[in-house]
């Protein structure tokens with residue numbers, strides 16, 4: 001068994017094994033009855049999913065069918081004590097640790113983990129579990145959040161359940177189910193709405209065979225087949241720019257962090273009006289300490305409202321090696337330093353999906369930290385001297 005905490009008198013460090021490659025972890029979410037299990041069943045029959053361990057959060061009386069149990073065999077952990085978001089984080093840690101123990105003992109062999117949550121789960125705490133646990137964060141890397149949305153009931157579900165809006169907003173990939181029985185016009189309206197909620201997530205039509213493993217997996221930053229990660233694809237900052245391929249009033253209006261006074265602030269009704277998606281960009285390299293303070297203040301003050309953030313940052317101290325960051329609510333994943341820039345664009349780009357947190361509030365804070373002074377706003381010194389300066393509230 002691999003032991004990362006050698007006992008006293010253990011072999012000297014030179015004989016230690018190198019740390020194992022982090023295992024990609026995908027989160028499969030979607031509202032009750034959206035079609036998660038149907039998708040999972042289909043995916044697991046695909047040879048591309050060989051070597052996948054599955055964790056299923058069973059809620060209420062919904063069980064697994066035999067086919068699934070037979071197929072995924074020993075590498076399935078069924079969590080049974082209720083809803084993941086409220087009570088299961090300890091169980092989830094246990095389940096992930098059990099998988100690692102089995103892997104390290106040679107009792108199981110897998111190279112990827114798929115975690116299906118109950119339809120009621122808030123994806124944020126589930127993601128936090130894998131991001132803040134000191135051991136799990138080293139052994140797993142988030143590959144992506146896959147959210148299934150039902151084309152027949154999706155519109156109604158989004159209208160009635162803020163949780164469903166959140167699941168769609170944090171997704172890296174959205175799978176549309178039941179388009180075979182939905183009215184095409186309604187499906188188109190739903191797609192527009194989903195694009196407005198989450199401009200960067202690819203929307204894949206399951207009934208038309210688009211929800212394939214190659215489109216759903218390896219959507220994280222680290223694709224092992226590449227020497228240098230595809231930051232552009234992961235960040236998809238251009239999807240948040242004005243004039244991207246959809247036409248709606250949602251707030252995603254950025255070219256630069258000076259360009260954030262969009263008169264068409266998002267007007268979509270219902271829960272969606274609480275969601276904003278936007279990108280900030282600056283050419284100015286940022287001191288590492290300033291970046292820390294910006295995130296600290298932003299997440300301490302507005303953490304619950306930051307549904308997802310991702311970014312690549314040009315840090316003054318290491319201009320050749322950018323930092324990549326991702327966060328979910330108040331939790332920031334430990335930033336990773338890339339060995340070099342993936343292309344000629346060395347600007348700092350941060351993309352946000354927020355709830356009840358206007359772009360302007362975040363961009364003003366960012367401007368104050370990166371040194372864009374404005375007559376009517378506190379600068380960085382004022383903010384760090386008194387972090388309670390009420391910046392937002394708008």
Ligand SMILES: Nc1nc2c(ncn2[C@@H]2O[C@H](COP(=O)(O)OP(=O)(O)OP(=O)(O)O)[C@@H](O)[C@H]2O)c(=O)[nH]1
Pocket residue numbers: 030031032033034035036037038039062118119177178179180181206207
């Ligand atoms: N026509 C059609 N039916 C589908 C499709 N996807 C799922 N279904 C059906 O929708 C129902 C619910 O699907 P499930 O896969 O059980 O949904 P789920 O999200 O796992 O449900 P919960 O675990 O209860 O949250 C089932 O009867 C499926 O057969 C689809 O693309 N087309």
